[in-house]
Structure formats: C-alpha cells, structure tokens
Amino acid sequence: MDKINIKRLAEELNLSTSTISRALQDSYQIGAATKQRVLELAKKLNYQPNPHASSLGSSRSKTIAVVIPEVFDSYFALAINGIEAVAQAQGYHVLIYLTHERLQLEQEILHAFRSGRVDGVVISVSAETTSTAHIQALRAQGVPVVFFDRAADDVDTARVTTNDTESAYQATCHLIERRCTTLLLLSISRHLSIGRQRIAGYRQALTEHGLAFRDDDIVDCGQDPEANRELLEATLRARPGIDGIISTVEMLTESTYQACYALHRRIPQDVKVVSFYNSRSAAILNPSLTTISQPAFEMGKTAATLLLKALRNPKSTLVAENVVLPSVLTIRNSTASIG
Amino acid sequence: MDKINIKRLAEELNLSTSTISRALQDSYQIGAATKQRVLELAKKLNYQPNPHASSLGSSRSKTIAVVIPEVFDSYFALAINGIEAVAQAQGYHVLIYLTHERLQLEQEILHAFRSGRVDGVVISVSAETTSTAHIQALRAQGVPVVFFDRAADDVDTARVTTNDTESAYQATCHLIERRCTTLLLLSISRHLSIGRQRIAGYRQALTEHGLAFRDDDIVDCGQDPEANRELLEATLRARPGIDGIISTVEMLTESTYQACYALHRRIPQDVKVVSFYNSRSAAILNPSLTTISQPAFEMGKTAATLLLKALRNPKSTLVAENVVLPSVLTIRNSTASIG
C-alpha cells in the first residue's frame, strides 16, 4: 500500500491526472459519471490531497492568519471562535500568531506573510503599533487584510469595530448620572485609534456635563496585572477624590477591584466602576460589574466573512469600510446608586 | 521587479539553486563566505522563501496543529499562549482547530491531517471522545500526537496532564474538613479519563472520611450555561441537604454561583464551592472563589516542547509518557468556615 495520490487514482481509473484533479474540484468540465467514479475511488482509497502541492500549484493556501496581541482576554478568545467558525465552514484553515503587544514581532510576522503562506489576514494590532508600513506593504503584495477591534486608521481596508466612542460616552454618562464627579479612565494605548476613541467618548461626556477633562485622569496601564494594581493603588491614594473608574480593557478589572479592596474603597459606595468586559463572570464579581460588552464572537465572524468574501472575488478591493457592531452597557452593582 | 526566488538569487550570484538553498538553511556544507553573500543578497532583495514549495519538497510543513474543544475557557486560552510561545521560538506555525466538543468534527479534522498539512498535533480531546481510532490512525501515519489536559487513555503517546485525581481529592478533603457532608461533583465528561480521575479523587476522599459515594451526586453538565444553571437549581432545590459543590470545569462556576444566588443559598454559609478555575478573576468573585488552578500556560508549553522535540528526532518514538504538572489549591472565601 504505497502513497495514494492523484497519479495513483489516475492509473487506477485509466484517466489522466488532470481529469482527476478537475473532478476532485468539481469542475464543470468533467462529466458527472467520471466525477462519480473519481470521488468513489478517492473515498475508497482514503485519498487525502496534499495541501502543499495544491498551494504551490494554485498559489492559494486556503489558509488565513489571525494576528492578535494575546489570548488572555476573553475578548480575543471569543473572537477566535467567531473567526474559526466561518473559516472552518468555508474550508479554510486558521493560523494563530501572537504579537504579545510588541510592534516588532507584529512586523516580523506580517513580513513573513509576504511568502504566500496565507491568503489573507485578520488582525488586531498591538498596543505599540503606531507605524503601519508593515501592514501597507503586505496589502501591496496583494494580501488582503481585515482589522477587527484594534484598527490602524491610516490603512484603507475593511475593519470591524464596535462603537467605541459612543460606548465610552455612555459609560461615562452613566457614572456621571450616578453622581460621580472625578472619573479615572484606564487605558492601555493612548495612540491607538481604539484608545483615542474611548478617550474621546469619555471626554465628550465630561464636557457635555460641565466637568473638566484632565489629562492625568487618564491612567496609562501596562501588561502586568501586579504593576497595574500598584499603579492604581498609588493613584487612588494620591487622589482620594476619585469616585469613578472606567476601565477600557477587561484585563484591568481585576487590578481595579484589588486596588479598591486594598485601600478599603468600597465599590460602589466610594468608587463606582465600569469596565469593558466580555466574560460571563461579570455577574458574579464582588460586586457584580457594570460592563460594556462587545460582540466579540460576532466581530470575529464578521471580520472573517469579509476577508473570505474578498478572497473569493479576486477583484473585490476590500476598501475602507467600517462595520460597526454595537456594544452593550449592562448596569450592575458596581455602579449602583448609594441608598 | 519580478518574483524573487531561489533561482533568481542563484543567477544573481552565479551559484546553483541548491547552494542557495543550503546557504539559506545554514548548512555546514557551505562556505562562510558564500553564505554571507547569499544572505546579504536575500536580505537586500527581500527574499521570502515559499513555504509551500519547501513543505512539498521536504515533506515537512514546520506547522503544528492545536486541536481543542473551545476557547471560551481561560484554560485553553492560556494553553494556546504556551504552545504558541514555544512554536514561535522554534520557527513553527500554529494552526488552530476547534472541535466544539464534538467527536465527529474531531475525527474529520484529524482525518484531514493525514495529508501532511501538519508535522504534529497537540490535542485536548472533546467531551464526546470515547473511541480513538482517528487518533491511532493519525499516529500510524507517522504524525506525532501529544495530549494535554484531556487525554485518551488507550493511546500510547506523550501526555501532559495535571494531577487530577489528587486535586479533586484535595478539594474534596478541604470541603469535608470544612464540615460539608453532602457534596455534589459537577462533571462534563464522565467517560473521559480526566473526568473519571476527578471523580476518583472525589470518591476516594469521601470514602476515607467515611462518607458515602452516591452516583447521583455526580451531575452531568452540558455546554450551555443557562441549561446548566437550571439543572443545578433543580438539583439544589430537590436536595436541600447539599452543602458543598466541586465544579470540575471553569465554565460551570458562573452557573453554580447563579443557581445559588437564585435559591438564596449563601456561599459559603449554606453551600461551599470550589472550582477548577484558571482566570485571575477568582479573587474578585462574590464570594472570592476557592480554586484548583492548573498550570495552563506551562502545560501548553510542555506539550509543544515534547512535540517539537519529537519532530526534531525522527526516530524519537514519543512513547507513553505522562508529564504531570501539579495544580494548586487556593483557599478563598467560597469555602470559608462559618463563624
């Protein structure tokens, strides 16, 4: 029992390899009867086409890449599910790359994609990504790119985001309505579009309500939960007047709660907290957390769908198009009114 | 500026393509000077090797597959990080496949691997996986497989697990010490090795403490959080005597808490809860959760390391070998003594 390949099938059926190839691809040029025979034999012999050979021949890999900063956050975990779902349904394979929030790694990864390893890329850029030459270059090589969640403004391609400005605005308004007057915004990327938008929404809400926007109300957090907790503790200690916190990243929730616990700042009595948060655990936190939850799964699904559609029509340009899926503000106890 | 490939480099340098190929692979056969020239030109021309061609030629794809049930759980998210970290470091690529806990999908996915798409597989089997012919068959084709977390007993290959029996035993003992007498164990896979082990540990603890093991103290949960919550509510309502719950899956924690909330069963006063749980949010739950946390990242890392090592030595057999990394029981308020 030697290797069974297209040639073997051809011999067995007294057909040429090209006919087999076409039959397997369900080409219209092949007679139904022939197709039938080919498919049957293939099934019987347990034929598995060699993907590398077919990628080489066709210059299409049937593979897409997902480039994300991390998978700790439940946002990205959920998004992967969405992406994988549509890819699997359409016969595509999914390669995962983590940038660990580092621009250099992101550049290297995308640079390697110039080789044709993948047909397209779905990406959420790293917190460090300011320059976008690496993304532009990839697109220039004909590799379509779709952003999801964290997009780079200066790249004209499809992006799937949520209504970041508006959500941050709503969250801020909500806190203000609950009588907060000194609001901290926790950010991990001031320069990223998404970070700026959330800041913008926050700022707009403050302004509309006659509150001052202070630059040092924006806290620049990093990747390390411990360090972030310390930073927050220090900030809260230094500024006892703070009575509201908006966390723009799921990961910062734990540090925020821990900092409040440590300083005996009661949530929501002393400080109210709202966070961008996608895990189901929001409802069982202490206290239950008021969240802005993003449609993570849907966003992944949509991004992959856009990409695969572009891959189907070689001419489809995948131009600047922004699909905005709404996030949902769910009010829970972390922002409850006092009495 | 046409396509730059190995042939182009060869012409440019007046060398043969094989020399270029070897130089790029840093073969010992090539003179340092030549290597230098090749690498320089490659860099200058921005040469990117075609991975499909090289996979085809060498029958090695430099790609491994990660097959997991889902990515909702933070366990798998963390494990992916570990796997990706070592793969990236060693120049491997990572394909992700989700089985959605379905055996059939798992079979199809593994079946497709017979094509040589991947050099090896790291897998955590689905909850439905009873028969393992698909895994055996893949191994028979020479594709090494490493299990992590959820292994199939009857496949003789490397596996990376945690001390499931012992952890469940510890958790159960802990509850018994805190004066629980009627303990529920929430499971999602009674027949999976991992499920059985956790049950065994639970059972052993009960027995050693003179408590009866009742088969209907094992609650078989499914994938849907809502349904699980209802099931738990029904169970708790039907059996008011229950004073301890051991959840063997992170995902079940929320349902457990919600069920207790709904029935006004106070945790830990009325019911104590301990869960296998890997997210940092354990400490900020209401009440904070006593957890058994698995070294998820390390487990992923170890599994990938074993696999890649096997890929390096073609002869290395990757025999039945069980690397057991210990889980940690962290006691928090969900199992606090009353008074």
Next chain:
DNA sequence: GTGAAAGCGCTAACAG
C-alpha cells in the same frame, strides 16, 4: 469531455 505537458519553488540525493 479528456489528455499532455509544463511548471509552482524548493529540497535532497548523488556527483565531483
């Protein structure tokens, strides 16, 4: 409707 044949770009004996 089917076949012949020329690659796709790289690897890997085998020579020397």
Next chain:
DNA sequence: CTGTTAGCGCTTTCAC
C-alpha cells in the same frame, strides 16, 4: 565545498 538532477503532488494552459 558546490553543482546536477530529479522529483514533491497538484494545477492549469493548451490541444484534441
């Protein structure tokens, strides 16, 4: 140390 020469298995014009 470098070159020659077959492929790897499939796709895809171009013929018939």
